Amino acid sequence: MSDVKGSGQAQDTRVAISVVIPVYNEQESLRPLYDSLTAELQKVGVPYEIIFVDDGSTDGSFAVIAELHSLDSHVRAVRFRRNFGKTPALVAGFQHAGGDVIFTMDADLQDDPTEIPQFLDKLSQGYDLVCGWKYPRHDPISKTLPSFVFNRLLVSTTTGVKLHDMNCGFKAYRREIIEDIKLYGELHRFIPVLAKQRGFKVTEVKVQHHKRKFGKSKYGAKRFLRGFLDLLMVLFLMSYLRTPLRLFGSLGLLALLVGVLVDLYIVADRFLPFGSHEAIHNRPLLFVGIMLIIFGVSFILTGLQSEMIRHFAYRPAEEYSVRQVLD
Structure with a gap:
């Protein structure tokens, strides 16, 4: 955390922490998320920005984001013309992020901003990417079982990246990572694998996981099949991209x-x-x-x-x- 503070104090106009939040139909969650996130970032005491990426929401999500933007100069927004998916939303957020450290969070209030200091502590220990591990996880078995099979049995075994929760949206990155790796399709699920393959140090921390209060989950059974196909692509890229x-x-x-x-x-x-x-x-x-x-x-x-x-x-x-x- 001292590294982040140092960079922020050295140049006040430079953002030290950027928080990128993909949003899709999360109207009720946005203001509580903003309030808790702002309170925590102010405690950290470095220049920051919050970037909401509206991925083609059809409810009033962007109206809430626009209101927050008008009230707080730390809030920035990107609005897609339609729903493009989480990976494009993250890429857009990364392109607009100016921080030396970039956080990603989901907008459904299941990630807790009070965990931010422990992510920063891990980064200060020399890690480049810190992944959240939702423990205990408050999701139905229809989500936890496929996640266990995919993360622990398939991805960890085939790639050698030993993480309990590869798909957790709560992550902290050094800027070098987002400038180094290429994201397209739905490769956001494999950012830790792509980062590890490029030589970055990856670790994880346990984070609180709250039950969803508003809206509904955006993930279905077809996500598992897509994830398996994407895994095959990642394995190919890791092994044979250059040969x-x-x-x-x-x-x-x-x-x-x-x-x-x-x-x-x-x-x-x-x-x-x-x-x-x-x-x-x-x-x-x-x-x-x-x-x-x-x-x-x-x-x-x-x-x-x-x-x-x-x-x-x-x-x-x-x-x-x-x-x-x-x-």
Whole structure:
């Protein structure tokens, strides 16, 4: 927390803490959230801003945000023309955030702003990203069970990032993270994984979790399927983004080898003395081998094409993440 205070005092016009809050139909929650958040940020004692991103709300959410903006210069707002989703909302908030430390929170009052100091303490210990761990969690089993399976069994096991609550919206970032990683689609769920892959230090803290007071949850069962598909994409990006031929080439060579062996077996079985001598064109397995050969060549060509795209899209600054430079 001392690092944040120091940056704020060194330059009064510079914002030390930005809080980005995606909003979608949370009219009743906004003013209580603003009141509690403002009270806590004033206790921290550094320059701050609160950025509400209205993700196409159809209730009176933006009217409340506009009123808060007119009453408090710390409040800023971004309003989308329609509902684009949480990742675009976060990206818009990050683009408008000026703080050295950026917090993200949900607008449903389930995150408690009084937890902010412990996030700052973790950042002062050298961590770059601090994730909230909602414990105990006050959600129905329809949300907690899929979350357990997804976070603890799938994501933690496949990526090596050991967090209890990967999807918790309450997080604190050093500015370097949001400037380094690329967010699109619904990749906000995997920010800790993307940050860890770039070499940033990631940890978590237990946070209070309150029951939802107003509105209803925006998440359904289809979120689990989308999350699984996004996980596959993240695993691919982590492993083969810079060397796509290693994936497509390996699959292609394997399919090509199996296809050739299958067809050689068919030919040998037809002409060798100990074979069945059955006509080749009557063997369905022959066409399986031919298809495997075609697939193998296609995979290899796809890998080569990917390497060409990779070559022309090469940007040196994206090949690494710099922590410090001494000239």
